[in-house]
Amino acid sequence: MVRTSPKALALGSQLRSARDAQNIGVRALAKRIGIDHSTLSRAESGERPPSPELVSTILVELGVSGAELQRIIELSTDTSGTAWLAVSLPEQRAQLAALLDFEQIAKSIVSWSPLLVPGLLQVSSYTRAIMSGGVVPENEIETRVAVRMGRRDVLTRPQPVQMTALLGEGALRQKIGTPEVMLLQLEHLAKMAELPNVDLRIIPFDAGWHPGLDGNFLMLSIDGSTEVVHLENRSSGLFLRDDKDVAVYREAAQMVLRVAMTAEQTAALLADEADRIKKE
Template sequence: MLCRMARTTPKAVALGAELRAARDRSGLTLRELAKRLGVDHSALSRAESGDRPPAPEMVAAILAKLGVTGGEFDRIVGMSGDSDDSVWVAVSIPDLQSQLSALLSFEQLATTITDVSPLLIPGLLQTGGYTRAIMRAGNVPRQEVELRVATRLGRRDVLVRPDAARFTAFIGVAALRGGIGGRAVMAEQLEYLLKAAEWPNISLHAIPESAGWHPALEGGFMVLDTEAMSVVHVENRRSGLFYQDDADIAAYQEAVAQVRGVALDRGETIRVIAREVGEIEEAS
């Protein structure tokens, strides 16, 4: 059996992305691979999109046809064993890399994205200098920094393409006042936020320090809505987490509503950012 009768999940999307990447590296088209496997190409397409996750034995057959062996073979087959789980916790580097692939896929598919980021500028709005400063301070290996910066900047495409997602960001004032990278880097970053705030699909809201308790103080998170499903993504220094169950989505949607209730409106937020830019310029 090629695919199980299971609903789309974040891990199923990541598994599909892994299979698609392996096929691309092999140089085979979808139809060519389907012919070699003796399956319908449309079913294989649904497997690669994450709509219908393949059973482990089919994943093994696909990888064998694509010439994938060793640890990579074991890792991808292992992903298929619980690809229909609605909660996906990643702690190992391979799992975190798979989660990043899934996150990129969901960002591409999303119609709306809500990012609650109390301490840092949201990833989809970061400039190269700001991202680079974070990675260098976080001891990312020197040889990996520029690749990671390029990956993050590439993610911004979802906000500027013709069918761009509707993006709402709730940013803590502490993030706007942070000295990450020094004055020049922060000035460039804040000016980029002012530019992004002019785009019709982007809504920025600063969370004032006087707001008291609100759910963003528990940590940042993203809610991504696609036509097929909604997911929540949470990450920290050592792990990543995807939620999909209705109860979990509802809890985070309620958290967004609470944060929205204490956040500044778009006009006030722009004034706050512009004031921070002015203060940096005065101090320079």
């Protein structure tokens, strides 16, 4: 079974990127620093996080130095922690790398998004419209759009992740980009909702109070052995791994699902919204 942590995955991703940048294979690097190649492989996968001393040895051998060296060594401390708060931009980027890795190995994902379509269900023009709002530097937009589109593969690959996507009605009515963009997005949601591994539900405005009103969250489960929650806002990201913390969000997801529309009602609302845009 997979037993890892977000920080361990992020550290592994950083080590793998540094090695790839030097075009060195796992076996070759392991031989150069005098360790077994399986040890290095497990370090890069996040299965067995290396000590700060080993991280330093690996990075120095790869020519990493200065602030970058210190940043990754700091990432190697407390990799088994139950919570990981990322505030600085470099650490937020490391957290995003861990999130991408978790999406790839997750067996199930529960997403609650009250105001925006979640990334795994976005079309490129919708993503581009969000990123063009001034937050993302213009020269990075297309690269980031491509990365987000690549993430969607987890829903359509041969052994896809099981996704429960809970969307607030506001996510359908919030205008992102042009009417054409919104129409494409609504049609894509309707198409994805037909997949056997995607349970898409809309929570209507008149649902009353539910814990989802506290904000969006993402819960990822891996082989029943690891379950994490990811929370994000404008200035920070937070991974929760403690069983009690995760249980709070698991219960919240169940409560949100209880006030959600049925799959049939959701499909009807998506069709109605698409028709409304066509008539405008």
